[in-house]
Amino acid sequence: MYFTPEGLRDTLLNHHRLHGYEPVESSVIASADLFLEHASDTVIPQLYTFERRGKLLVLQPEFTTSAMSRYLESGSQQPARWQFFGPTFQTNSALSHGYYHQSLSAGVELLNVNGVLADIEVLLMAWEGAQLLTSEPLTLHLNHTGLLHSLLQQFDLDPFQTRLVLTQGQLALKIALRSDAAHTEAPSDPPMSRVMLDALLDSSQYGTTMGGRDRQDILNRLERKRQRQHQYTRLESAVAFLSEWHGTQIEANQIESLSRFMDSSQPESARLLEEWKIVIDHLIQAGIQSQNIRIQLDVAPNWHYYTGIAFSVTQENHTLISGGRYNNLGQSIQPDRSVPAIGFAYFLDRYITYDNPISVTTVAADNVQQAITIVKLLRTAGIVTTMGVSDTSTTNVYIKDDQTMTLNGRVVETTNDLISQLKAQR
Amino acid sequence: MNRYTLALPSKGELAEPTEAFLRDAGLKVTRPNPRQYTGSIISLPGIDVLYQRVKDVVYKVSDNTAQIGIAGLDIVHEHGTHDLIVIHDQLNYGHCKLSVAVPEAWVDVQSFVDLIEVAQDLRTTQGRNLRIATTFPLLTRDFFHQQGLHHFTIVKAEGAIEAAPTLGYADAIVDLTQSGTTLRENHLKMLPDGIILESQACLIGNRSALKTSPVLLNLVHQLLDTMDATLNGRQYSQITADIRGDKPAFIAEMVRQNPSTNGLLGPTIAPIYMSDSDEQWHTLQITVTNRDILDAVNFLRSIGAAHVIIAPVRYLFLEMSPTYTSLLQTLGL
Numbered sequence: 001m002y003f004t005p006e007g008l009r010d011t012l013l014n015h016h017r018l019h020g021y022e023p024v025e026s027s028v029i030a031s032a033d034l035f036l037e038h039a040s041d042t043v044i045p046q047l048y049t050f051e052r053r054g055k056l057l058v059l060q061p062e063f064t065t066s067a068m069s070r071y072l073e074s075g076s077q078q079p080a081r082w083q084f085f086g087p088t089f090q091t092n093s094a095l096s097h098g099y100y101h102q103s104l105s106a107g108v109e110l111l112n113v114n115g116v117l118a119d120i121e122v123l124l125m126a127w128e129g130a131q132l133l134t135s136e137p138l139t140l141h142l143n144h145t146g147l148l149h150s151l152l153q154q155f156d157l158d159p160f161q162t163r164l165v166l167t168q169g170q171l172a173l174k175i176a177l178r179s180d181a182a183h184t185e186a187p188s189d190p191p192m193s194r195v196m197l198d199a200l201l202d203s204s205q206y207g208t209t210m211g212g213r214d215r216q217d218i219l220n221r222l223e224r225k226r227q228r229q230h231q232y233t234r235l236e237s238a239v240a241f242l243s244e245w246h247g248t249q250i251e252a253n254q255i256e257s258l259s260r261f262m263d264s265s266q267p268e269s270a271r272l273l274e275e276w277k278i279v280i281d282h283l284i285q286a287g288i289q290s291q292n293i294r295i296q297l298d299v300a301p302n303w304h305y306y307t308g309i310a311f312s313v314t315q316e317n318h319t320l321i322s323g324g325r326y327n328n329l330g331q332s333i334q335p336d337r338s339v340p341a342i343g344f345a346y347f348l349d350r351y352i353t354y355d356n357p358i359s360v361t362t363v364a365a366d367n368v369q370q371a372i373t374i375v376k377l378l379r380t381a382g383i384v385t386t387m388g389v390s391d392t393s394t395t396n397v398y399i400k401d402d403q404t405m406t407l408n409g410r411v412v413e414t415t416n417d418l419i420s421q422l423k424a425q426r
Numbered sequence: 427m428n429r430y431t432l433a434l435p436s437k438g439e440l441a442e443p444t445e446a447f448l449r450d451a452g453l454k455v456t457r458p459n460p461r462q463y464t465g466s467i468i469s470l471p472g473i474d475v476l477y478q479r480v481k482d483v484v485y486k487v488s489d490n491t492a493q494i495g496i497a498g499l500d501i502v503h504e505h506g507t508h509d510l511i512v513i514h515d516q517l518n519y520g521h522c523k524l525s526v527a528v529p530e531a532w533v534d535v536q537s538f539v540d541l542i543e544v545a546q547d548l549r550t551t552q553g554r555n556l557r558i559a560t561t562f563p564l565l566t567r568d569f570f571h572q573q574g575l576h577h578f579t580i581v582k583a584e585g586a587i588e589a590a591p592t593l594g595y596a597d598a599i600v601d602l603t604q605s606g607t608t609l610r611e612n613h614l615k616m617l618p619d620g621i622i623l624e625s626q627a628c629l630i631g632n633r634s635a636l637k638t639s640p641v642l643l644n645l646v647h648q649l650l651d652t653m654d655a656t657l658n659g660r661q662y663s664q665i666t667a668d669i670r671g672d673k674p675a676f677i678a679e680m681v682r683q684n685p686s687t688n689g690l691l692g693p694t695i696a697p698i699y700m701s702d703s704d705e706q707w708h709t710l711q712i713t714v715t716n717r718d719i720l721d722a723v724n725f726l727r728s729i730g731a732a733h734v735i736i737a738p739v740r741y742l743f744l745e746m747s748p749t750y751t752s753l754l755q756t757l758g759l
Contacts, residue, residue, distance in 0.1 A: 036576045044571050051563075051580075160543055167574070209529040209613035211597030212548065212557065221534040221547065 001134050002353035005104060009085050011132055012106045012346065019125050021083040021108055026066045028087065032058035034065050037332060038305040041167055046090040048101065059089035062303070063107030064326065064343055071111045072334045080111040088345075104352060108323075109343035116275050118342055119309055119325060120282045126321050126344045127288055130313045133351050139314050140288060141296040142252075144276050145324065146308040148245065148297075150269040151261055155238040161231075165238050166300065245297055252280050252293035272308075279309065305329040308342070321346050361385045361422055365399035374399060374415070381419045395425060429474055430635075430642050433486045433495035436463065436477035440627055443519040444496050447627070451656040452741075453649070469652075472645050481505055484630065493635040493642055494649070500524050500602060500625040504562050511636070511756055513629045514650065514749045518657055520627035521604065524562060526569075526620030528598040529591050530613045538619045541598070542575045548597070555579040559587050559596035562622075566600045569622040588612035629653070637757050650750045651743065658742035663719055665712050667731040668698060672706035681710060684725040686718035713739065 003011065013023055032049045035058050039047065048059040060066055063084040071080055084107040091101065108129075110122055123140070130138050152162060241261075250257055255277045262269040284290050301310045301324060308325030323344020330339030361383055365371035371387055374397065378385040397418065398406045405412045412418045434448075434455070435441045448455055448467070455475050457465035465475035476492055480501050486492040488507040498520055502512060528535050535541055545556035556578040560566045563580045570578055581596045588608055590596035602625070603609055606616060629649070635642055665687075671677045674695040681693045689712035698707040710731070714722045723734050 033577075039576070041571075041574050041576075044576050045568070049567075056579075160546055209592045210531050211529050211591040212552065212554075212594065213529075213532065213544070213597065217547065217551070218532060218534050221544070225534060 001351065003133075003351055005352055008104070008133075008348055008352060009106075012129060013083065013085065015129050015132055016083040016106075016108055016125065019081070019121070021081040021110075024067070024070070024082045024084055026060060026063055026070070026084050026086065028060055028089075029057055030060050030066055030069075032056040034069065034333060035061060038065065038303050038329065040300060040302050040304060043090070043302045048089045048091070059102075061088055061090050062345055063088070063105070064109060064303070064305070064345070065329065067107070067109040067111065067343065068326075068329045068339065068341065069333055071339065072330060072337055077112070079113045080109075082109045082111065083107065084109075104348040106346040106348060107343060108345075109341060111341045111343075112339050113342070114327065114340035116278050116282075119275075119279050120286075122323070122342045122344065123279065123283060123309075123311060124286055124288075126311070126313060126323060127283075129346065130315075130320050133320065133346075133348075134315050136315050138292060138320070140283070140293045141299070141312045141314065142276075142280070142293060143296050143299060143301070143310045143324075144272065144308065145301060145306040145310050146327075147258075147269060147272040147276065149307070150266065150272055151241070151245070152238060154266065155234050155241070157231075157234070157238060161228075161235065161238075163304075165235065165242060248297050250295050252284065252290050252295060255280055255295060276309065305332070311344070318350060319347060320350075361395045361397060362388065363397045363399070364388050366401040367399070370399050370403075374405075374418075377415055378419065378422065381423070383419065383422050395422065428641075429472060430494070430639075430645060431474050431476050431486075431492040432467070432470075433476045433478050433483040433492035435480045435483060435496065438480055439522075440480055440496070440498055440520045444627065447517060447519055447656075451652045453652060470645060470648060472641065484510065487630050487632050490632045490635050492632075493639075494629065494631045494646060496627055496629055498522070498625050499628050500562065500565070500623055502628060502630055503623060504565050506630075509633050510630055511633045511753075513631045513646065513753050514653060515626075515628045516657075517627040517629065517653070518660070520625070522602045522625050523604075523616075523621050524565060524600065524602055524623040524625060525616045526558075526598060526600050526622065527588075527603075527609050527614040527616050530610075530615045535617070538573050538575070538617055541617065541620075542573070544597075545575055545577055549577055556598065557581050557596045558598055558600055559583045559590035560600035561587065562600055565622050569600075588614060631753075633757070636753075637759070643759075646753070647747070647750050650747045650753070652741070654747045654749055655741035655743045658744065659739040661715055662713050662739040662742055663716055664737045664739055665714055665719070665722060665726070665734060666709060666737070667726050667734040668707050668709055669726070669729070669731045670705065670707055671730070674708055677708055677710065680729045681712070681726070684722070686714060686721045687712055687725055689713050713742075 032047070033056065035047060036044060039061070043061065047061050050057055067082055067084065071082075084105075086105065087102040088105040089102050108122070108125065110118055127138070127140060149162075152165070157165060245261065248258070255273070258273055259270065262273070280293065283293065302322070303326075305326040305328065306324040307327045310324030311322070312319050313321035321344050323342070325340070325342040327338070327340040329341065330337050361378060363371050363375050363378070363385060364387075365374070375385050375387050396408055400406075405415075405418055407418060407421055412421060434444055445455060453467050453469055455465045455467055457475075457477075463477045465477070467473055467475060476486065478486055478492075480497050483492070483495040483497045484501050484505045487495040488505075488510045490509070494513070496517070499512070499515060500522070502510065526538065526541070528541065532544070535544060541556070548554055548556050556575075558566060558570075558578050559581040561582070561584060563582060566580060570576070581590065583590060583596075587599050587601045589612060590599055591614065592612065599614065600622065601609075603616065609616060631646065636646065669677055674697070677695055678693050681687050687693070694711040695708050698709055700707060712722070719736060723736075726734060
């Protein structure tokens, strides 16, 4: 199924409007910092960043971050249902259309609403939205970033280690193993004291070149590296856990089996798993067939702001929709605000056609003034009309010197007849 | 267009080595006056020479003011455009590295992963990004993102970049270094996994000019033939030696037993006509790589050779310039 950009916009705007989502404009150019904060290592090199007067800007790669910023700026405490439609910019050729550097996207954001019902509403809206775009079979892929993060808490990793374990896996182990023997002691030794570091730096002139760090910064980090050597076993367990988690393949109706990854000391993980199960059950009851839902634990989302269910809808191997819950994004922008939210984006380039979508009537006449008059009449009657330029795809009207009118070679008696016949053709 | 322009560096680290390289290649640039910015090459009469700052060499070739030029790979990667192609990326001089360097006092930073964590610390404790002083913002940005460091601020600077961490307007730097001496003098250390680019002089050209002008392409062919022959020649020496024996085929068989004396195809052997002796001697000639010279001499001695003469090879022309072949592929010709 293919749409004109306008047709696509109308279809999706209407679909989301029926769910209570109002259209909102977003700025194409935004400050890059927030996007860099939350983009995955895969996405960051694909961003269009540029500097202007010392400030790093980006062509918006998605709508979610802008939506949250805008919501926070509004100061609203009420739930908001917003939808966006427009270009997003990433160099990923899989998303961008031909040689263009932009993709046509639509975004839906449900802001300041938490809970299972909100998740179900958004997931169903995404699924039904995808069905409006294609009659081909679709698959709903589900993951739960929040559950994974909750399970990883048992390993007591710091944020740097958590990110390394999630994004780099084995590299995290290498870092833990790296002894930096020249500058850190064996675990059994006492930590390098401030006095020792001062002596080291004072004994050489390079103690004067510190960049923007001071001796305490360096000392703190040395101590952290030293402690990390103790944590090797913990990191090893985390990497092994992650490897098993990623390798787990289950059906949608087997979601409870993930409880084997937790014990009674992890009530939060158990709660998240229970909620996830409820969401899946309701999706199935609402008509999404179980075999069209795929639990996908091994896919890292492109954006690090997801804190709950993360999902995508695919047609064959093409991602049509991607989204998820992001309860901490608001706090990262405005630390004193907590704004639970969930949303998703469509990647629409695949469904657009630029073939001549409008039925065009072309008027030619022996007398130009006659042609202008008829063209005006037809346009007033709501018929798309051009003058003089015809091709095989257009409906051709010709007016001879003796006022005889023909429509595709057949004589038409009056202008009203002409308008009626043209409207009937449409 | 009947005449074409070769842009060369007028000053900086590449200026003199470029003149020397072209002179060695038999492409001596004649400059009527050292202060003049134009010159010519007698052996390439269709080419005018234009002297520019290295960065401007890249700009001039990109916008087709000059059709070919010599610059450093580092500048080409930083300032090049789609219209510019690297024709020869190993002219084998002007070697340097574009590297990440941090203060030596940062004893906790031994690798790039450490720098990633320092960048996170700075955001947490000081609420600011890691600041990198460099004249290579594009290459720096790409490399840092590839390595997983996403939060940093580029401090653009021209010259004396090594002083930035001492003066306090940057935390670390990305700069070109040859031996690392300047870094050490400024109490900085290179990160071993922080080498962004290994650079050297390269020959560049304007893509559309090369695609559309057979005359220019022919001139570049001549240039590459000579450059390749010069660079090849530098790797080889020619050995001439006298060897006792009456059967050339037998001598050849002995010489070829050692891979280092095998020559490019095999030894050339010719009889010596001695006036005062009945002994039978031959002269053999082989071309060997410079690193094999000692091994070759020792082996030749062991099989009875004497009077071993080693002479440098100035040019070694192969059947076809490999760089020209690869240029044609790049241009799709």
